[in-house]
Amino acid sequence: MWTLGPIGFAAPWLLLGLVLLPVLWLLLRAVPPAPIRRRFPGVALLLGLADDQTETDKTPWWLLALRMLAVAAAIVAFAGPVLNPQQRQPGTGPLLILIDGTWADARDWPRRIDRARALLAEAGREGRPVAVLRLTDRPEIPAFQAAGAWEGRLAALAPHPWLPFDLGPWASALPGGGFDSFWLSDGLDHPGRAALLSALEGRGRVRVFESPRPVLALRPAGFKDGAVQLTALRLPAADAVSVEVSARGLDPAGIERELARVPLAFDSGAAEATIALSLPPELRNRVARFELAGVRSAGAVTLADDSLKRRKVALIAGRAGREQLQLLSPTHYLRQALEPVADLIDGTLSDVLLANPDVIVLADVARLTQTEQDGLLDWLDGGGLLLRFAGPQLAASDISRMAEDPLMPVRLREGGRTVGGAMSWGEPKTLAPFAEGSPFHGLRVPPEVSVTAQVLAQPDPELGGRTIAALADGTPLVTRKAVGQGQVVLVHVTANAEWSSLPLSGLFVQMLERLAVSTRPAAPGAAELEGQVWVPEVVLDAFGVPSDAGERPGVQGELLAGGRPGPNLLPGLYAGADRRVALNAVAAETGFSAALWPARIAVEGLDTQEEQALKGAFLAGALALLVLDVLAALWVSGRLGNRIGAVRGALVVLAALTLAPDARAQDADRFAIEATSAVHLAYVETDDPQVNRVAEAGLRGLGLRLRERTSVEPGAPMALNLETDELTFFPFLYWPVTASQPLPSAEAYARLNDYLRTGGMILFDTRDADIAGGAGSTPEGRRLQALAAPLDIPPLEVIPPDHVLTRTFYLLQDFPGRHTSARIWVEAAPPDAEQAEGMPFRNLNDGVTPVVIGGNDWAAAWAVDERGMELLPVGRGYSGERQREIAWRFGINLVMHVLTGNYKSDQVHVPALLERLGQ
Numbered sequence: 001m002w003t004l005g006p007i008g009f010a011a012p013w014l015l016l017g018l019v020l021l022p023v024l025w026l027l028l029r030a031v032p033p034a035p036i037r038r039r040f041p042g043v044a045l046l047l048g049l050a051d052d053q054t055e056t057d058k059t060p061w062w063l064l065a066l067r068m069l070a071v072a073a074a075i076v077a078f079a080g081p082v083l084n085p086q087q088r089q090p091g092t093g094p095l096l097i098l099i100d101g102t103w104a105d106a107r108d109w110p111r112r113i114d115r116a117r118a119l120l121a122e123a124g125r126e127g128r129p130v131a132v133l134r135l136t137d138r139p140e141i142p143a144f145q146a147a148g149a150w151e152g153r154l155a156a157l158a159p160h161p162w163l164p165f166d167l168g169p170w171a172s173a174l175p176g177g178g179f180d181s182f183w184l185s186d187g188l189d190h191p192g193r194a195a196l197l198s199a200l201e202g203r204g205r206v207r208v209f210e211s212p213r214p215v216l217a218l219r220p221a222g223f224k225d226g227a228v229q230l231t232a233l234r235l236p237a238a239d240a241v242s243v244e245v246s247a248r249g250l251d252p253a254g255i256e257r258e259l260a261r262v263p264l265a266f267d268s269g270a271a272e273a274t275i276a277l278s279l280p281p282e283l284r285n286r287v288a289r290f291e292l293a294g295v296r297s298a299g300a301v302t303l304a305d306d307s308l309k310r311r312k313v314a315l316i317a318g319r320a321g322r323e324q325l326q327l328l329s330p331t332h333y334l335r336q337a338l339e340p341v342a343d344l345i346d347g348t349l350s351d352v353l354l355a356n357p358d359v360i361v362l363a364d365v366a367r368l369t370q371t372e373q374d375g376l377l378d379w380l381d382g383g384g385l386l387l388r389f390a391g392p393q394l395a396a397s398d399i400s401r402m403a404e405d406p407l408m409p410v411r412l413r414e415g416g417r418t419v420g421g422a423m424s425w426g427e428p429k430t431l432a433p434f435a436e437g438s439p440f441h442g443l444r445v446p447p448e449v450s451v452t453a454q455v456l457a458q459p460d461p462e463l464g465g466r467t468i469a470a471l472a473d474g475t476p477l478v479t480r481k482a483v484g485q486g487q488v489v490l491v492h493v494t495a496n497a498e499w500s501s502l503p504l505s506g507l508f509v510q511m512l513e514r515l516a517v518s519t520r521p522a523a524p525g526a527a528e529l530e531g532q533v534w535v536p537e538v539v540l541d542a543f544g545v546p547s548d549a550g551e552r553p554g555v556q557g558e559l560l561a562g563g564r565p566g567p568n569l570l571p572g573l574y575a576g577a578d579r580r581v582a583l584n585a586v587a588a589e590t591g592f593s594a595a596l597w598p599a600r601i602a603v604e605g606l607d608t609q610e611e612q613a614l615k616g617a618f619l620a621g622a623l624a625l626l627v628l629d630v631l632a633a634l635w636v637s638g639r640l641g642n643r644i645g646a647v648r649g650a651l652v653v654l655a656a657l658t659l660a661p662d663a664r665a666q667d668a669d670r671f672a673i674e675a676t677s678a679v680h681l682a683y684v685e686t687d688d689p690q691v692n693r694v695a696e697a698g699l700r701g702l703g704l705r706l707r708e709r710t711s712v713e714p715g716a717p718m719a720l721n722l723e724t725d726e727l728t729f730f731p732f733l734y735w736p737v738t739a740s741q742p743l744p745s746a747e748a749y750a751r752l753n754d755y756l757r758t759g760g761m762i763l764f765d766t767r768d769a770d771i772a773g774g775a776g777s778t779p780e781g782r783r784l785q786a787l788a789a790p791l792d793i794p795p796l797e798v799i800p801p802d803h804v805l806t807r808t809f810y811l812l813q814d815f816p817g818r819h820t821s822a823r824i825w826v827e828a829a830p831p832d833a834e835q836a837e838g839m840p841f842r843n844l845n846d847g848v849t850p851v852v853i854g855g856n857d858w859a860a861a862w863a864v865d866e867r868g869m870e871l872l873p874v875g876r877g878y879s880g881e882r883q884r885e886i887a888w889r890f891g892i893n894l895v896m897h898v899l900t901g902n903y904k905s906d907q908v909h910v911p912a913l914l915e916r917l918g919q
Contacts, residue, residue, distance in 0.1 A: 007081050007614065014079040021068050063632050070625035077618030093204065094129045094144045094179035095119070101134035103298035103585050104186035104215050105159045106542040110786045112184050115209060116154055119182055123147045135190075136160040138567070139173040155739065155779045159542035161298040161585050162565035168192030171199035180204045187215055187235065189593045197601075208603045210595070216243065217299035217586045221290055221308055227276035228308065230290060232264050235592045237271040244293040247277070249286040249304075255797055255828050259283055261293065271592075281343055285309045291544060296789070298585040301544035303573050305582035306516065311359055313338055313517060314345040314352035318364040318393045330363035330391060330495050333503035337512060353379055359517050360384065363495040364391025366399050368407070376407055381484030387517060388488065389495040390455040409466050409481040409490050411458035428452045429471040431502075438468045439514045439577040440478075442531025442557065446505050451477065453499040454492040469511075478511075489515060516579050526561035532576045534560050539572035540585065543785075546572075563587050675729035678715035681895070682730040683859075685719045686738045691767075692719065695736050697871050698859025702891040704868055709892060710809065712899065722748040727755040732898045736859060737766045739779035743787065753792045756850040761898045764788070769821035769855035781855070793851055797828040805849075808896040810889040817856030817887050818874050825853040848898060861887035 009015065097116055099105070105112060116132070123130050124147035131142035132150055134157065167190050181200045187210050200206045215235045222229040230245055247260040260283070266273045279287070287308065292300035315338075317330040338344060342359075345352050349368070352360065353375045360376070365388070368376070380386060386407060388394075400408040428450035434440040457463055457476045468489075469478035480489045493499040502508050534557060536549035555569055557576075560583060565571045571585045597603050674680075681703055683695040699717035706712045720733065722744045727733070733755075744752070756762065764787075766780040799805060799815070803826060806812050815824050827849035861884050863871035874884040 007083055009079045009081055012079060014075060017075040018072055021072060063629065066625060066629050066632060070622045070629060073618050073622035073625060077615045077622060081614040081618060083614055092126070092128070094131070094177070095123045096142060096144075096174075096179050096181045096200075096203075097130065097132045098181060098183045098200075099132070099134050099157070100164070100184065100186040100188075100190070101136040101157075101159045102163050102186050102188070103159060103161050103542045103544075104163075104188055105184070106297045106544070107213055107215070107295060108211050109159055109543075110782070112209075112211075113154060113157065116182075116184065117151070120147045120150055120154065132157070133170070134160075135167060135170060136162060136164050139169040141173050141175055144175070144179070158782075160567075161540050161542040161571050162567075163188070163585075164190050164192075165564070165566065166190075166192045167196045171196045174199055174203065178204045181206045183208045185210050185595055187211065187595055189595045193595060197597075206601055208597055208601055210603055210605060212605045214238065215299070215592065216292055216295050216297070217590070217592070218245070218290060218292055218302045219586055219590065220302045220582065220584050220588050221304060222588075223308055224276075227278045228284065228287075228290075229274065229276055230262075230264065231272055231274045232266070232292065233272055233586070233590070233592060234266055235271065235594055237266075237269050240268040241266050243273075243295075245275070245277070246291050246293045247279070247287045247289075248291065249288040251286070253829065255795075256288070257795055257828070259287060281310055281312075289546065296543045298540045298542050298544045298571055301540060301546075302584045302586070303538070303540070303546075303571075303582035305573060306579045307581075311342050311517065312345055312355065312357040313342045313359045313361060314347070314349075314355070314357045315361050316349055316352070316363070316365060318362070318366060318391060330389070331361070332496060333508065334361060334363065334495050337503075337509045338517070342517070350375065356382075358385065359387060361387045361389070361495075361517070363389045364393050366393045366397035373407060377483070380486035380488070383485040385486055385516065386483075386488045387515065388490045390490070390492050390499070391494045395455050404460075406483070407488055409479040409488050410463055410476070411460060413456040413458055429473060429475070431477065432470045432472045432474070434469060436531070440469055440511055441577075442527065442529075443507060443510050443514070444527070446507055449500070449502050449505050449507060451493055451500040451502070457492070514577070514579070526558075529557035529561040529576075529581065532557045534574035534576050534581065536570065537573045537575050537580065539570040671725060672729065675718060675726070679712060679899075680715045680718045680730060681732055681734065682718045682720050683734040683736065685721055686736055686741050688738045688740075691736050691738055694863055694872070695734055695859045697863035697865065699734060699862070701862040701864035701868075701871075702888070702895070704864060705862075705888045706892060706895060710896065712895060714895075722752065727751055727760065728758065731760060732895060733760065733762045734859060735762050735764050737764060737780050737784045737787065739783050741783055741787065749790045753790075756792060759848065760850065761848060761894075762851050763858070763894065764851060764853045765817070765858055766853075766855040767818075767857040767860070769817075769819035769823075769857070784853070788851075788853075791851075795828040796825045796851070796853065798822075799824045799826045800829070803829075805852075805890075805893050805897050808893045808900065810893055812886065812889060812893060814886055815854070815856065815890045816861070816883050817854075817858035817890075818860040818872065819856045820883065821854065821856055823854065824856075825851075827851070852894065856887075858887060858891060862891055 097119055099112065099116065120130060128147070129144035130147045130150055131144045132154060133142050136159070169192070171192070181204065183197075183200070183206065185208055197206065215233075217233040219231040219233065232243060232245070234241075242263050242265045245262050245264050246258050247262075248256060249259050251257045251259075260277065260279060262275060262277050264273050264275045287304045289301055289303045291302075315331045315334055335344065345355055345357055349360075349372045356379070360379070376386060388408070394412075398414075399405055400410070400412050401414060402411075404411050430447065430450050431445045433445055434443055451471060454471075454475070454477070457467075457479060462481075463476065463479070466479045466481050467476040468480050470476050476492060478489065478491050480487055493502060495503060497503050533554040535554040536552045538546045539549045539552070540546055549572060552570075555574065559569055560574060560581065562569075563583065564587075565583060565585055569583065571583050574581050574583060675682075681699040683692070683699055685692055686695075696717050696719065703714040703717065706714055718730070720727065720730070752762075764784055766778065766784050768778040768780045771778060801813060805815075805826065814820070814822070860872045861874050865871050870884070874880045874887070875882075
């Protein structure tokens, strides 16, 4: 393809016709021949007479120029002009496509896959074998195959939520022989990149593709001076820009919401930006993660673990009312250890129970009233931690002697054990190393820590399993048992230095942290992580989406201490015996450097301009010029007034060219009249004709059932083109999602957002619940994420049992289509939605969920043909017919919800609903 500036020509040899334009000029000037001038005296008799028809003696130059311009436009049109042509150098050998596949690629992953798919298509046309490598995988020799063999695998390819450790081993894994390489780079400089690039250049030509969008990341949140410290990174460091950081967590109703949002500004040329976020303790303890708003990347998400949460701890001492020296106070060392890292609560036991603290510490408290004991048991059932310390009062009491006290982990012997006493030691005892399985396992025991007195535990059968720390002679020092959802822990020495030197050591603070009494506002060190198995609770994918870790195996603390995510250590939240630790894709010390490519390497951006053929525009221009030529020739010859028909014909041609928008306006009017003549159910047209036919048949069947069972009488279903059709005429849109569906334009998204904000509803159906289970891991699920990203969609939740959709017409709890997944997503209920007295559901009186998202292929279950017969099978036998019936009922509930809103939540309907529910 020959190019001239931004325009290329598919058949440039046709442009040689432009050279003949001067010849055309001469021909037009010579034909017809100029008249010969002769002097004739009789002409004087004709002076003053007017001729009805006049002819010029020669063609005007401007008319010749007009005709030559029309011919030139036709020649250029047939030469195949293309705006922004893509320059492609044909290849003949194998093609290797390398994709970094890191979380930094996730920000524009669909476009990277589209670029790789275009490379496969081009290689397929040229008959070149292809291999695709994801550099975050383990190095292995790539196998070159036909381009068609990679198309399906490419669609299932996803980035990993970690960065490669070293790209150097890939250099030795490359196959022999020559091949070209296309490297889709994430823009970051990874170790070993230069060695791999050198090896690739030794095999053939190398081209690199990088996104022009910056890489944004968020370091783990810290806590300093009473505020959360957040630091964001960007690469490259360009102009001043502002981003927003969102704090997300569970609201009091248990629904994940955005709890806070704060702007974070990068100065011009700055690679880092830091901000302090002040949050109330109650709100800060609810934060599950911080994320950069609008950035789909694991690097832009930082999970919050116990290091960010300050626990509420109540300190109660048995001798609090007595006059004593400060250092002898039972709670002095506890207060010194906990004040920097916890919110301390003082007061009586009855008062602090009302504050619902996380931990209650009883320092040498023996007797409790029955009311206090009942209150503590109820609090323990909710998951509290009761930490008890021994002392003279507890040793002298008869608590937990004959029978085990509910608020004690073990039975106690009378008296105690001291140096020089009746049950004496010859010398103070040191601590034994903490056994595996103890929450203190891995902590170093200082040799100077010793115990001079303690209360003794009765040697019951359960004693061994409840002992989590012991002295060197095996005597239990700390015992623990579970009570309800909580636990009771007894330290068999005092909380001050009266019986031991433990409160004077750093081990005392570490033991409190391991028991989750306090949390340090910093990431734990390697010594604190080692010696335990940490079980993943939540893991992040490369797009920064958290999910349940499921049955993933636990990891050793030594591996977690390395702090480097990888194939065997996903970013996420890991739980130990008594605390949770977050492993983020970006560590506190992480820094980025850009990948710098040699000048000999061609680097292309992903934001390439789309090719646009100009042949039609040039032909239309040539036709318009010819029409003008006809009018000009008539005018020059003086016959324009006598050729009204010709003029009308020319005007008709011009109208066909210039008044097409009016024709489209008439089409729009006809569409509006049809759409508003009745209630119509509409579906969004996709790129798959079969999916469109099923969607139309499904809405036809749903409309038939609505006419049979309700007062709604919808018209025939209508197809919608998001680019041209008006949406506001339809209260409900069914949008079947296909894997290859193109993204709407910015104007279409603007109309969609207006539609959602003004009360419209869209049912997104990925039709993949049979293989995805609602997890969004299929090509359709990933396409839905791309389609919905620009939409103004509120926070979503899996449809709760008391949602209004369960009772707008039929009472339902299942929402099957052709598939039966239970994961149907709707707008999350507001945090103040409470269950009113006497009602089995929350009071939701306002609003209609703007979107419903699922994959049950409802249109296939609703579909009927023109005779009203079911079109597609659903299930087997009676159970299948029952499934189809429930699918119809769900569709009826959906339409009734759109048309009537949440009026079924009004209390006026409660008696009838309670009667139908059998309550």
